[in-house]
Amino acid sequence: MEWSIQEIARKAGTTSRALRHYGELGLLTPSRIGSNGYRYYDQDALVRLQRILLLRELGLGLPAIAQVLEGQRDTAAALRTHLRLLEQERERIGRQIASVRTTLDRTERGEELMAEEVFDGFDHTRYEAEVTERWGREAYEKGDRWWRSLSAAEKQEFQDRQAGIARDFAQARKDGLAPDSEEAQAIARRHIEWLSVTVTPTKPYVIGLGEMYVADPRFTANYDRHGEGTAVFVRDAMKVYAERNLVDETDGGAGSGSGDD
Numbered sequence: 499m500e501w502s503i504q505e506i507a508r509k510a511g512t513t514s515r516a517l518r519h520y521g522e523l524g525l526l527t528p529s530r531i532g533s534n535g536y537r538y539y540d541q542d543a544l545v546r547l548q549r550i551l552l553l554r555e556l557g558l559g560l561p562a563i564a565q566v567l568e569g570q571r572d573t574a575a576a577l578r579t580h581l582r583l584l585e586q587e588r589e590r591i592g593r594q595i596a597s598v599r600t601t602l603d604r605t606e607r608g609e610e611l612m613a614e615e616v617f618d619g620f621d622h623t624r625y626e627a628e629v630t631e632r633w634g635r636e637a638y639e640k641g642d643r644w645w646r647s648l649s650a651a652e653k654q655e656f657q658d659r660q661a662g663i664a665r666d667f668a669q670a671r672k673d674g675l676a677p678d679s680e681e682a683q684a685i686a687r688r689h690i691e692w693l694s695v696t697v698t699p700t701k702p703y704v705i706g707l708g709e710m711y712v713a714d715p716r717f718t719a720n721y722d723r724h725g726e727g728t729a730v731f732v733r734d735a736m737k738v739y740a741e742r743n744l745v746d747e748t749d750g751g752a753g754s755g756s757g758d759d
Contacts, residue, residue: 500529501544503537510547517547525550525564549577552584553715559726562718569713583716644696656695663689667732668724677734686739689732701744708736 507514520526521537526547529540539547546567553563648656666685675682693699693707711717711729721729 500538500540503528503539506539506544506547510551512551520547520550520560523560523564525560525567545577559722561726562722562729565712565730566715566718640696656692659692663692664721664728664732665724667721667735668728671728671731672725677731678738682731682735683739683742686735687743689736690739690744699740699744701740701746704740704744705737708733708740711736 501509503514503517507517517526517537521528526539526543528537529543530538532538549567550563553566645653663685667682667689670679670682670685690699690704693704697703711721712733718729721732
């Protein structure tokens with residue numbers, strides 16, 4: 499079954515111009531072009547367009563989307579990832595809606611508010627299952643204990659440090675610096691030090707985390723909001739730093755150069 503470009507644009511809530519632009523970038527190739535010059539799209543093209551639109555909603559720019567699609571050739575696996583992210587987001591938003599509704603009801607009735615109800619859906623524990631699956635239960639519990647021990651000001655300071663590092667990575671990329679340049683590696687060292695608060699950053703961990711910054715749309719969006727291509731730049735800089743300064747887990751942790759100024 500095929501659909502014309504006008505039909506696809508109407509059903510997807512986009513424009514024919516946008517679809518042609520995706521085609522020019524190599525993101526969405528028509529299944530065929532008719533003798534009249536019209537573009538037609540088959541089922542595989544529809545699935546690919548769905549993935550593009552989902553990634554756009556996560557905040558990724560088109561160059562970053564191209565990289566994600568290139569790295570996720572298994573369509574079914576990619577769709578399962580998208581589905582899991584959407585379900586998690588739906589659950590989180592549902593909890594926030596219920597939380598705000600409860601706050602409104604209690605406020606209108608003059609009742610005492612419960613902190614657990616007010617902030618339900620706003621906490622970091624929504625990533626518990628994912629962190630446990632990736633790095634183990636001990637890693638999650640350690641990070642959770644540390645995060646809960648911080649004051650509101652300390653939590654903000656920690657998040658501000660990461661945001662500053664991300665901005666500096668983005669600026670380094672904009673300035674045309676290479677990931678292995680002295681300046682980029684200095685930023686990478688700051689990033690590793692930031693990570694060291696909760697984990698022991700070994701070579702495999704840091705390289706794997708950098709790859710996840712590009713493969714996971716949420717991380718990519720977080721970095722690329724400072725400029726498209728930042729996530730890839732961060733990944734490459736982290737890989738260089740890890741290979742130069744860190745050791746494998748079996749060798750006992752960070753290398754002697756990881757703490758040098």
